[in-house]
Amino acid sequence: MDTPGRRRNPYELTEETPVYVISVAAQLSGLHPQTLRQYDRLGLVSPDRTAGRGRRYSARDIELLRQVQALSQDEGINLAGIKRIIELENQVAALQSRVAELQAALDGAAAAMQQREAAVHASYRRDLVPYQEVQQTSALVVWRPKRQQPSD
Numbered sequence: 001m002d003t004p005g006r007r008r009n010p011y012e013l014t015e016e017t018p019v020y021v022i023s024v025a026a027q028l029s030g031l032h033p034q035t036l037r038q039y040d041r042l043g044l045v046s047p048d049r050t051a052g053r054g055r056r057y058s059a060r061d062i063e064l065l066r067q068v069q070a071l072s073q074d075e076g077i078n079l080a081g082i083k084r085i086i087e088l089e090n091q092v093a094a095l096q097s098r099v100a101e102l103q104a105a106l107d108g109a110a111a112a113m114q115q116r117e118a119a120v121h122a123s124y125r126r127d128l129v130p131y132q133e134v135q136q137t138s139a140l141v142v143w144r145p146k147r148q149q150p151s152d
Contacts (some may be wrong), residue, residue: 015063018048018056025057029065036065044068044083 013019025047026033039045040055045064047055057065064086071077071085 015059018058018061020057020062022047022055022057025055025062025065028062029069031065031069039065039068039079042079042083044079044086 020028022033022036026036029036036045036047036055036057040047045057045061045068047057047061050056068079068082068086071082072079077085
């Protein structure tokens with residue numbers, strides 16, 4: 001995973017690195033190269049291209065090819081349906097990523113609010129007496145003012 005301020009090694013292979021030519025991708029996915037070309041034309045799996053326009057597949061592309069094949073053969077879904085499923089799955093992944101971003105922003109805002117609230121509470125004067133609720137009783141208190149002494 002890339003981190004800000006740090007350059008990734010250009011020779012580091014990830015699952016998105018396009019390294020497989022069509023014949024190897026076909027062999028790894030268990031499909032015919034012509035099937036891979038058809039899937040590319042339909043937009044189901046779109047491999048990267050070299051400068052000479054040759055297809056280069058990544059490990060992620062190979063996995064997607066296997067999923068397309070399973071949906072087609074095992075589930076009986078046509079290619080248009082598979083394309084829609086892939087689009088919806090990509091949309092769900094993007095939305096989940098956005099929700100995670102928003103949750104992180106919300107958590108940061110809540111933490112900042114708690115810090116500001118703590119600062120306000122820390123600024124309270126300590127010479128004030130806290131208010132305490134008076135308990136109600138049925139006792140009767142009689143008050144009589146003191147008698148003033150007659151002045152001379």
